[in-house]
Amino acid sequence: DAGVIQSPRHEVTEMGQEVTLRCKPISGHNSLFWYRQTMMRGLELLIYFNNNVPIDDSGMPEDRFSAKMPNASFSTLKIQPSEPRDSAVYFCASSLGLAAYEQYFGPGTRLTVT
């Protein structure tokens, strides 16, 4: 398997623009996680899905952030409108289940909002 695939790998955008990050989980995994990592705050869990259903979105910082998982092989994280403080590396991870299963991380998307 190719592992978790994220696109784009790098994104530079201007403040106010819409940003969409994409993730393809490992085939057969039924849980998907979106994380944000910054120097200041470290690794933060934003939202996670199980069987395409959002389970906990309490980590989503603001209404500007939204995530969808229309099917088992694809998820998006959207920021609209983007702000400079959204600049971070966004990781997607997938696993065979929730709490007691190993997570496999994608390579991340480095987002810069100017």
Added chain:
Amino acid sequence: KNEVEQSPQNLTAQEGEFITINCSYSVGISALHWLQQHPGGGIVSLFMLSSGKKKHGRLIATINIQEKHSSLHITASHPRDSAVYICAVSSNQFYFGTGTSLTVIP
């Protein structure tokens, strides 16, 4: 108060030294995860454990459920072990430590 505390925050060691990174947590958990992140790199899951001890090559992870404590040991450390090591616990939520930055000097 953080649900997961790691120590030390930073660690420098000479090549060949035995290294220990500690993780304490305050919540009930289903599992504890040790993650590794190289500078500028992605995140790799090293271990997931809910009891006892696991070993993979030069890496050993232990957990004491009663004491709510886990340790990650690296034997015969090597410069390529230089990375940030993150402890995370999962229950009905996920909690992360702030990471331990390890530098192994040749």
